[in-house]
Amino acid sequence: MSDIVQSLALGFSVAASLSNLWYCFLGALIGTLIGVLPGIGPIATMAMLLPLTYYLQPTEALIMLAGIYYGAQYGGSTTAVLMRLPGESSSVVTCLDGYAMARKGRAGTALATAALASFFAGTVVTLLIAIASPALTELAQKFGPAEYFSLMALGLVAAVVFAQGSPLRAVGAIFLGLLLGLIGADVNTGFDRFTFDRPELRDGIGVVVVSMGLFGIAEIMLNLSNGPEGQGERTKLSRLWLTKEDFRAAWPATLRGTGLGALLGILPGGGAMLGSFASYAVEKRISSTPERFGEGAIEGVAGPEAANNAGAQSSFIPMLALGIPGNSVMAMMAGAMLIHGIAPSPNLASTQPQLFWGLIVSMWFGNLMLLVINLPLIGVWVKLLAAPYRMLFPAILLFCCIGIYTVNNSAFEVGLVALFGLLGVVLAKLDCPLAPLVLAFILGPMMEENLRRAMLLSRGDPAIFLSRPISLGLLIACALVVALLLMPNFRRAREAATEA
Amino acid sequence: MDPLNDSKGRAAVAPSEPAPASGANDILLGLLFAAIGAFALYVGRNYVFGTTQRMGPGFLPRIVAGALFLLGITLMIRGMFARGWAPPAIVWRPIVLICLAVIVFSSTIDRLGLFVASLLTVGIGACAAQEIRWKELPFVALGLAVFCTILFGYALKISMPVWPQ
Numbered sequence: 322m323s324d325i326v327q328s329l330a331l332g333f334s335v336a337a338s339l340s341n342l343w344y345c346f347l348g349a350l351i352g353t354l355i356g357v358l359p360g361i362g363p364i365a366t367m368a369m370l371l372p373l374t375y376y377l378q379p380t381e382a383l384i385m386l387a388g389i390y391y392g393a394q395y396g397g398s399t400t401a402v403l404m405r406l407p408g409e410s411s412s413v414v415t416c417l418d419g420y421a422m423a424r425k426g427r428a429g430t431a432l433a434t435a436a437l438a439s440f441f442a443g444t445v446v447t448l449l450i451a452i453a454s455p456a457l458t459e460l461a462q463k464f465g466p467a468e469y470f471s472l473m474a475l476g477l478v479a480a481v482v483f484a485q486g487s488p489l490r491a492v493g494a495i496f497l498g499l500l501l502g503l504i505g506a507d508v509n510t511g512f513d514r515f516t517f518d519r520p521e522l523r524d525g526i527g528v529v530v531v532s533m534g535l536f537g538i539a540e541i542m543l544n545l546s547n548g549p550e551g552q553g554e555r556t557k558l559s560r561l562w563l564t565k566e567d568f569r570a571a572w573p574a575t576l577r578g579t580g581l582g583a584l585l586g587i588l589p590g591g592g593a594m595l596g597s598f599a600s601y602a603v604e605k606r607i608s609s610t611p612e613r614f615g616e617g618a619i620e621g622v623a624g625p626e627a628a629n630n631a632g633a634q635s636s637f638i639p640m641l642a643l644g645i646p647g648n649s650v651m652a653m654m655a656g657a658m659l660i661h662g663i664a665p666s667p668n669l670a671s672t673q674p675q676l677f678w679g680l681i682v683s684m685w686f687g688n689l690m691l692l693v694i695n696l697p698l699i700g701v702w703v704k705l706l707a708a709p710y711r712m713l714f715p716a717i718l719l720f721c722c723i724g725i726y727t728v729n730n731s732a733f734e735v736g737l738v739a740l741f742g743l744l745g746v747v748l749a750k751l752d753c754p755l756a757p758l759v760l761a762f763i764l765g766p767m768m769e770e771n772l773r774r775a776m777l778l779s780r781g782d783p784a785i786f787l788s789r790p791i792s793l794g795l796l797i798a799c800a801l802v803v804a805l806l807l808m809p810n811f812r813r814a815r816e817a818a819t820e821a
Numbered sequence: 822m823d824p825l826n827d828s829k830g831r832a833a834v835a836p837s838e839p840a841p842a843s844g845a846n847d848i849l850l851g852l853l854f855a856a857i858g859a860f861a862l863y864v865g866r867n868y869v870f871g872t873t874q875r876m877g878p879g880f881l882p883r884i885v886a887g888a889l890f891l892l893g894i895t896l897m898i899r900g901m902f903a904r905g906w907a908p909p910a911i912v913w914r915p916i917v918l919i920c921l922a923v924i925v926f927s928s929t930i931d932r933l934g935l936f937v938a939s940l941l942t943v944g945i946g947a948c949a950a951q952e953i954r955w956k957e958l959p960f961v962a963l964g965l966a967v968f969c970t971i972l973f974g975y976a977l978k979i980s981m982p983v984w985p986q
Contacts, residue, residue, distance in 0.1 A: 372979050487847075489896060493854045496889040500861055503885065507878035514878055515864055538919060545915035545949050711950040712961060715943045718919065719965055722926040722942055723935070727979050735927035739920045746916055750909040751850040773876045781874030 328678050329451050335679030336686050341384050344377065345683050348385035349690040352392020355720075357399050357702045358713055365537035365717075366393035367653050368529045369724040379661035380676045384683040386657055390650060391687045394633055395439060395695060398626060399702050402431045411594040411629040414601040418614060418621030425617050429699065430563055434571055436695050437563075438623040439630040442579040443688030446634040449583055450641075450681050454670060457642035460791075461667035464643065466774035467785050471795035473764045473771070476647065477757070478799045479588050482806050483595050484754040491757045494748070498758035501526065502765025509773060521733040528652040530725060530734050531762055534741020535748075535755050536649075537721045541714050542746045563619075571623035574604050578624035582631030587638050588647065594756070596628035634684055640665055641677065645767070648756075652763045845908040847900030855893025861886035915949040922946035934982040935974055939966035 335341060351373075355366045370389050374382035394411065401412040402419035415435065422431040464472075477495055484491035504515045505525030516522040563571065581603065582596030604624040605614045614621050637654075639647045644666040646652040655665045663673065670677045695702075725735050748755060779785035786792050805811045861882065868879025922945040929938040943962040947953070974983040 372973070372977065375979075489892070489899070490847075490850060493850065493889065493892045493896065496885055496892060497854065497857065499885045500857070500882070500889060503882050510869075510878050512868070512878040514868060514882055515861065517864075538923060542916045542919050542949075545919070545951065546912035711947070711952070711954070712957075714950070715947045715961055716965055718922060718946045719926075719939055719942055719969060722923060722930075723939075723969060723973055726926075726930055726981060727973070730981060732927045732931050735930070736924055739923035739927070742923065743916065743920055746911075747853070748850075750911055751846045751853070753850055769881050772881075776873055776876060781872060783873070 324455065325451055328455075328674070329682060331674060332451075332678030332680075332682030335380065335675050336384065336683040341381060341679065341683060342686065344381045344385040345388045345686050346690050346694075348388025349392040349687055350694055352389035352394075353396045353399075353691070353694060353698075353702070354392075356393030356396025358396075358717060361393070361717060362397060362536060362540075363390050363393035364532045364649050364653065365540075365721065365724075366390075366396075367650065368533050368537070368728075369720045371529070371653070371657060371724065372727040374657065375660065379658070379663055380679050382657060382661055383654070383676065383680050384687075386654060387680060387684055388687045388690065390633065390654075391443075391630075391684075391691055392694075394630065395436070395691050396702070398435045398439075398629075399432060399695075399699070402435065402622075403428055403702075411597050411633070412625075413594075414597050414625045415622060415629075417601070418616075418618050421615060421617035422619070422622065427617065430567060430619070431622050432699050433563060433696060434567070434619055434622050435626040436692055438571065438575040438578065438627040440688050440692045441575050442582060442627040442631040443634060443691075444685060445579050446583050446586075446631045447681060447685040447688075449635065450638055450684070451678075453638060454642050454677075454681070457638065458667050458670050461643050463791060464667075465789065466771040466778065467789050467792040468795065469643075469645070470768055470771040470775055471786060471792040471799070472643070473645065473768045475795050475799050475802070476588060476645075476764060477761055478802050480757040480760050482802050483598075484757050486752050486754060488806060490753045494753055494755065494758040495761040498761030499765040499768075501531065501758075502762045503769070508766075508770055519733070521731060525766065526737060527728065527734065528649060528656060528759075528763055529728055530737050531741055532649045532653075532759055533721055533725055534738040535745035535759065538718070538738055538742030539745025539749060541718055542742060543749060544710065545714065567619050570619050574600075574620035574624035575627040577603060578627030579631045582628030583635045585628075586632030586635035586647075594629070594632070596632035597625035600624040600628035630688070637681075637684070641669060641681075643667055644669075646763055647760075649759045649763065844900045844903030845906050847896045847903060849900075849908060851893040851896030851898075851900060853893070854896065855890050858886045858888075858890030858893055862890065918949035919946055922949070931982060932986055934984045934986065936966050936970045936983060937985060939969050 336345070348370075351370060352363075352366055355361055355369060356363065361369075367386060367389055371386070374385050377385065397412040398415050398419070401415040402423050405416050405420040419431045419435070422428065481488050481491040481495060484494070502525070504522055506513050506516070506523045513523060578596070578600040581600050585595040585599060588595070601614075601621060601624060604618075604620045605611050608614065608618070608620065610618075633650075636647045636651055639645045640651045640655060644655075644664075646655045646665070658665050663669070663676070721738070722735055725738050726732065728734070745755060748758070775785055776783070786796060865879055865882045865886065868882055869877030870879045870883060871877025922942045925945055926938050926942040929941060940962050943965050944958065947958050947961055970983060973979050973981070
């Protein structure tokens with residue numbers, strides 16, 4: 322226990338330094354500013370702003386990026402409430418009741434609820450990370466290649482189950498993602514695979530390129546082809562504060578949302594989205610007045626918002642403790658760490674305690690900043706939203722191009738983004754979920770490496786995955802998750818929840 | 822659009838998704854997956870497969886591409902059994918123009934620099950809008966190009982060509 326207090330104290334001393342506080346504030350502010358623009362999610366925001374952090378110290382850079390992430394996440398909720406335009410998948414459910422509240426003239430209350438619920442969830446999960454990380458790091462010492470492989474397999478299976486629509490399409494998305502991840506020189510032999518004699522492809526395709534294309538550029542195309550009616554109506558702002566009844570309805574939902582979000586966020590492939598959908602489904606199921614949902618129920622805002630923030634934060638756990646980025650945002654964080662010469666690994670807490678604990682505590686500061694920035698500035702964001710999309714999207718397009726170019730100074734990668742944008746539009750139009758594809762793309766190369774290592778150790782005997790207890794447990798979890806999918810009751814609940 | 826509405830005892834057909842459309846979507850998506858899988862199998866036909874103990878560079882590519890191909894075929898078969906044929910409506914102009922704008926940025930940035938590349942990208946990209954306002958467009962393009970040149974080229978001093986070389 323005293324270890325945790327000591328570590329947190331160290332973290333506080335790092336995070337509360339004037340320069341780190343400043344970068345945390347700056348990150349949250351700029352993140353919100355960009356994230357509030359329609360159609361820009363956290364991934365696009367982070368990729369665009371990554372160059373801003375190149376010249377900072379590693380700790381400052383990561384703290385600022387974390388701030389950008391939270392800011393963008395919150396910015397997405399703001400557009401969801403005010404314009405029915407979710408900036409990213411995790412605020413899709415916020416649209417339902419948040420926008421309904423806004424139309425009833427309660428936009429201010431909805432936004433304040435979102436900010437407060439997010440702050441509460443952020444505080445709880447920061448503590449959770451501090452408590453769980455050392456234990457997980459210890460567990461990670463027992464992880465060999467077989468365990469890593471099984472854990473990542475569990476992540477992919479979970480991504481299929483929780484994806485929207487038909488599971489078969491999600492499985493296809495996984496295979497396509499794995500295949501794209503194989504592009505580049507083979508790690509063991511240096512043999513070029515699918516590089517088509519382009520030297521730029523030898524290192525593989527960057528996560529930023531894939532996610533910017535599939536999410537950033539494709540989103541612009543989809544928004545433009547949906548026409549003006551797809552861009553949502555704007556609503557007026559109202560008083561901010563919550564009434565007593567609002568509080569009474571919102572806090573249990575916040576509590577449940579925090580728990581669900583934190584739990585589901587730890588899963589590789591989980592992240593912020595899963596929790597928000599699950600929380601909405603739960604709130605609606607246990608409510609005594611389910612007919613209010615969709616008509617502006619405050620629980621339908623508080624629960625999912627708490628859950629998506631909790632999930633966003635607990636998705637740091639697999640990366641910090643095991644070195645596995647569980648979603649594309651974390652992959653981008655891992656990329657930023659590599660740029661600063663830090664390899665994400667289980668040893669991070671012992672080799673770089675200042676950075677590790679500083680980052681964890683600054684997550685809490687980041688949430689505090691959001692509260693401080695957003696409640697007074699909601700009026701400003703509303704004004705920003707008044708800019709018409711035809712003026713905004715060229716700027717978004719240009720920032721995406723510049724953002725990609727600055728990562729490696731590679732014009733070739735910018736061209737690839739166009740290709741992935743095209744792929745993203747086609748897949749979206751054919752109802753193929755994109756999140757499993759990106760996850761498989763991220764995990765694929767790591768899975769291959771660990772699979773080959775495990776099979777080398779076992780002399781080609783696949784029984785190694787079943788004979789090691791942790792690996793066996795993870796594979797049993799995989800089987801259970803698949804079995805869940807075959808149960809009619811679960812299927813129906815899944816269809817209902819993911820159709821939102 | 823109340824997707825979480827009563828799911829008790831209803832058939833598995835989701836209310837918001839028109840059932841006939843999924844037949845076309847399954848067939849087209851299956852075709853895409855099968856084509857990519859077959860292409861990858863063809864390109865990687867000479868990659869060394871290896872053994873389970875010492876996997877060659879072709880081990881996973883062949884398994885994954887093969888699986889993608891088979892899954893594509895499965896999706897196509899499923900789509901053929903679904904009723905109706907209603908492929909998704911695709912508006913081509915924004916898709917083509919946005920792709921073109923990005924490609925133009927990628928092919929001009931190294932030689933012509935940030936300012937000119939920005940001007941061209943915004944100029945082409947802005948034409949993807951539903952209604953183009955010709956009087957507004959030059960100002961948007963010029964304004965963004967100047968803003969980005971100052972921000973990225975001078976204020977942040979990011980190393981990239983700013984002017985034509």
